[in-house]
Amino acid sequence: MRQLATDPGSKSHSPGESGRHLPVRDFPSLAGREKAVWYGRLWKEVRLNAGLTLTLFDASLPRGFSLEFAKSNHMIDFGFFLEGSFVNRVDSPAFGRRELHNRAGDYGMGYMPEMSGVVELPVNRRIRMVHVHVSPSALGVMLGRDVGRLPSCLGRVLNGRGDVGFVLQKRQNPLVRAVANELFYGASNATGLQMYLEGKTLELLALVLTDDADGGTERVLCPRMNEALHSIRSDLEERHASPPTLAELSSKYHLPVVNIQAGFKSLFGMSAFAFVQEYRLQRARRLFVEGDMNVSEVAWDIGYTNLSHFSSAFRKRFGVLPKAYLQSVRERLHTPCRRSRP
Numbered sequence: 001m002r003q004l005a006t007d008p009g010s011k012s013h014s015p016g017e018s019g020r021h022l023p024v025r026d027f028p029s030l031a032g033r034e035k036a037v038w039y040g041r042l043w044k045e046v047r048l049n050a051g052l053t054l055t056l057f058d059a060s061l062p063r064g065f066s067l068e069f070a071k072s073n074h075m076i077d078f079g080f081f082l083e084g085s086f087v088n089r090v091d092s093p094a095f096g097r098r099e100l101h102n103r104a105g106d107y108g109m110g111y112m113p114e115m116s117g118v119v120e121l122p123v124n125r126r127i128r129m130v131h132v133h134v135s136p137s138a139l140g141v142m143l144g145r146d147v148g149r150l151p152s153c154l155g156r157v158l159n160g161r162g163d164v165g166f167v168l169q170k171r172q173n174p175l176v177r178a179v180a181n182e183l184f185y186g187a188s189n190a191t192g193l194q195m196y197l198e199g200k201t202l203e204l205l206a207l208v209l210t211d212d213a214d215g216g217t218e219r220v221l222c223p224r225m226n227e228a229l230h231s232i233r234s235d236l237e238e239r240h241a242s243p244p245t246l247a248e249l250s251s252k253y254h255l256p257v258v259n260i261q262a263g264f265k266s267l268f269g270m271s272a273f274a275f276v277q278e279y280r281l282q283r284a285r286r287l288f289v290e291g292d293m294n295v296s297e298v299a300w301d302i303g304y305t306n307l308s309h310f311s312s313a314f315r316k317r318f319g320v321l322p323k324a325y326l327q328s329v330r331e332r333l334h335t336p337c338r339r340s341r342p
Contacts, residue, residue, distance in 0.1 A: 024053050024077075024133045026070045046187050048198050051138025054187050060126040071115040075133040076157060078208060080107045080172065080180035084127035090117040094165025102129075105237075107176065107208065110167040111157050130184040132201055142202065143209075150209065171230065173268060174275070178282035179204045185289050228253045229263050236276050240283065241303035243276045281317045284310075288326045295322045 023045060046054040053075070085103035092098075092115040100108070121127065140147060140158050147158060153166040172180065183200040232253060236243050246257045249272070253260075264272045280302040287298045296307060299322075304310035314322045 024055060024071070024073060024075055024131075026072075028068055028070055044187070046197065048194065048201060049138070051135035052198070052201065053133045054183070054197065054201065055131045055133065056184060056187055057127060057129050058184075058188065059121070060124060061121055062124060065121040067119050067121065069117060069119060071112065074113050075135055076109065076111050076139060076154070078107065078109045078132040078134070078205065080130050080132075080176070080184075080204070081105070082128040082130065082177075082181055082184060084122070084125050086122060086127060087120045088117060089119075090115060090167075092116075092165055098167070100167070100169065105172050105177065106169060107172050107180070108167060108169040109154070109208065110165070111153075112165045112167070128184060130180055130187065132205060134205070139205075142205070154209075171233070173207075174279045174282040176204065176207050178286055179207060181286045182289055225255075225259070225263055226267070228255055229260070229267050232260065232264070232272070233268065233275070236272065237279060240276055240280050241301065243303075246272065277313070278317075280304075281314060284314060284322065285318065285325070288322070288329050295326060298322070298326075 042057060042059040044056040044058075046056070048054065079102075081102045081104055083104050085101070088100040088102060090098050090100060090112075092112045094112050094114075102108070134142075136158050139154075143150070143158075147155070150158065151168070153168065179200060183197070183204055186197055186200060232249055235249070235252075244252070246260060249255075249260055250257045255263075261271060264270070264275065268275060270278065284298050284302050287293050287301065293301065295311075299307050299310035302310075304313075311321055311323075314320075314325070318325065320328075
């Protein structure tokens with residue numbers, strides 16, 4: 001196995017130090033210094049309550065790395081891949097061996113009480129991901145009367161028929177991607193409030209479960225149309241600052257404009273124009289959360305040459321001017337919480 005690059009100044013934090021709960025993942029191939037680096041710098045586990053846990057991974061490794069992992073619990077897993085790509089080879093009694101290809105913008109949900117496998121991490125490429133692990137009983141309480149809206153695979157687990165495991169993979173819509181990034185940075189920040197993290201986690205789960213409950217149209221479209229629409233979506237994301245026109249997309253993908261419009265709304269829940277607008281504004285909010293750019297730079301990055309037009313669109317979408325939003329985000333993420341005197 002390739003070795004992790006170690007930092008002599010890094011601190012070791014193994015999951016057993018707290019003694020309060022078992023980790024949601026085990027990494028049997030790690031030991032000693034490697035284990036200290038993994039838990040101290042790359043992998044973070046945040047327990048929100050008895051049935052709800054977050055895990056975060058953020059790393060750029062100087063050499064390729066192959067890592068064994070194992071799971072033995074009844075948590076339902078929701079994974080959000082925010083940056084980079086990697087291959088995950090999974091072995092589970094529920095469905096045997098499977099190779100999962102994960103890339104930025106994907107998300108997945110699964111239920112596999114017993115699972116093991118190997119993940120292949122690439123060289124010198126940053127990978128960011130956040131997972132939400134929730135017990136069936138906790139998810140049932142959260143859903144309440146909405147439990148009937150669940151996809152059938154999740155419904156079976158909550159109804160006690162968890163002997164059949166499942167894995168689903170989909171693309172994140174702009175709202176899901178924005179909230180997943182907010183949750184990632186909030187949980188990465190040592191001053192992140194418990195209430196904020198729980199609220200963002202519930203918001204993310206609600207968006208995913210609503211998207212999946214209403215997303216059955218994806219299976220109705222013919223394979224060629226489905227593939228073309230996903231390619232168009234990727235094209236719009238990559239060229240969001242100066243997006244192609246519908247006529248250009250029609251010529252490139254050999255589809256009538258009316259089919260693109262109807263198919264896009266059926267598959268993604270909005271028109272192509274609305275998708276670009278939402279993607280740009282959600283990207284702006286994500287850039288503010290990362291805290292590296294000012295308002296003018298963010299507006300230019302997403303394709304606005306008129307700052308007042310950007311401010312108006314941002315306020316219409318989020319109810320606050322971008323300058324005020326940026327200021328509040330930086331205060332929350334970079335200002336240490338003051339402790340009251342005893």
